[in-house]
Amino acid sequence: MRFALTEDQTALRDAVRAPLAAADWPALAEMGLFGAMTDLGLDETDLAPVLEEIGFATVALPVTATAFVAVPLLAALGDERASAAAGGRLRVAVAGPGGITPFGADADLILHLGDGVARVGVAAAEASTVDTSLGAVLSVGGGILTDDRALVEAAAARAALGHAAELVGLGRRMLELTVGYVKQRHQFGAPVGSFQAVKHQLADAYLGLEFARPAVLAAAWALSASASADAAVDAAVDAAVDVGAAVGAAVVLAAEAAHTASRAAIQCHGAIGYTVEYELHRYAKRAWALAALAGPGDHLDALSETIGLPVAKELS
Template sequence: MRFALTEDQLAFRDAVREPLSKGWDALAELGLFGALVPAERDGLGLAETDLVAVLEEVGAAAVPHPVSATAFVAAPLLAATDDPRLADVVAGRTRIALAGPGGLTPFGGHADLVLHLDGGVARLGPAAGAPVSTVDTTLAAVLGAASTGAAPLTDDPALVAAAARRAGLAAAAELIGLGRRMLDLTVGYVRQRHQFGAPVGSFQAVKHHLADATLALEFAAPSVLAAAWAMEHDVDAERAVDGAVVLAADAAHAVSRAAIQCHGAIGYTVEYELHRYAKRAWALEASCDTGARLDRLATSLDLKETSS
């Protein structure tokens, strides 16, 4: 089995780059919010594997809007439940954020509705809550958007589980995109930054840092595409998604550390562009609950804790 992008998937990835820089309306014109919606419901009828590269681009751009939550999580769930609000979502007139643990909702300040996936029930309600400070200020997060005030959308365990897996897969893909963006910035910097009469990128220590970061990303990226395939074909999807999220989070974290260190003093300057991507990666990593995912993976593999 070969987990690689097709020409059509690469073309869709390339097509989304310019709209990502232009904003929400441009993405709606491209049809991104209906990508996973069946064609008979005015969508593009694509599959999860078709969106992986696009979600990586969303991550690489550190978009300050709930693009993934709306297009990859909420829209297919609304389509599966025949919700009449789907038309407005596909057209880009309604933005939906995804509630996280403890009532913290990233992009809640930029959303019209909030999707809650808890207790085996999917609920959809108005965006509400008090603004809260986060490491990534572009998240416009709100706190206190409780699911109790949201109307039930479905209690079908299969649909709720699929939505939760899509949320994890979207986070993993975005983390890969963020990692690649940070790596590109760093490689460009060490090529032009000179010390002792030579580019710092020619120093062995810098090469080793960037090689390790590249290896982590290249190892994690195929697992994300494989998880999308597992979801699309319903083959051990939960374990595949958990593995992809853990690998992508570890890779993005490793790249952010290497990127900041290889940039030297400017890497610690919060106004520098690198921090836009590093902080988004840290915020995403924190929301992924990798500890619980590792526990599930251990259980699925029948790994028992041993005392030393």
């Protein structure tokens, strides 16, 4: 397995940066991002770097849910709404734990994925989250869209992988912001970034992100390979990796890396890091919200069971 990006993947990642930074939905639609996995024939490995850039930009739009989760699912079902979503004319949100749905306030369609069933959701009320830019709503599942377990589980895995990739991007954004700050902030006649305690914290944050990124790419490869029509590839994938475990590992590592980056960033910024109006909180709060939606604890329990470790039970 080669984790280095191809020239095409790098070009696509670089191309989306400007429209993501501007939260320009029409521009993203014009370049074909929403139909990337259907009209352009790309797969999870091609979009993983793009998802990281979505996190880096902290865009307040359901780009990941629409392009990476909804369009492939709707297209596989032959749903007529797939074309509209792929063209950027339909915004789709995906409900998380408890029906909390990020970007549900402005979504044209809400999907609930769970227990092998996909349902069309209904927005019931506004939801309060630590990140107010999420535009979250509480949604309840309505009519069944499909009960094809394989399709639903693949969509749910892509949703989880999307959270993981965005968390890596958010961690990178917080780290870059902090490195820039400690280089220019002086104390005792020297840049704060020259202090060993600051260097160690930022090095730990960087290390966590560098471990999480290949886990995200590995999970993307596992998802892509598991969907292959090649029987030989399917057998090799089944023998080499468990898709659920790969996605779970990506979520756990990405959530931990983003948490470490946010903690280090806030502390290394000093007093301004605790000021909610400061730019850093935009990224930290998005990371905290996405980590909660991704449910790393549940994935960690599943991974523990996979390798035969006992799972702690909640006290009743």
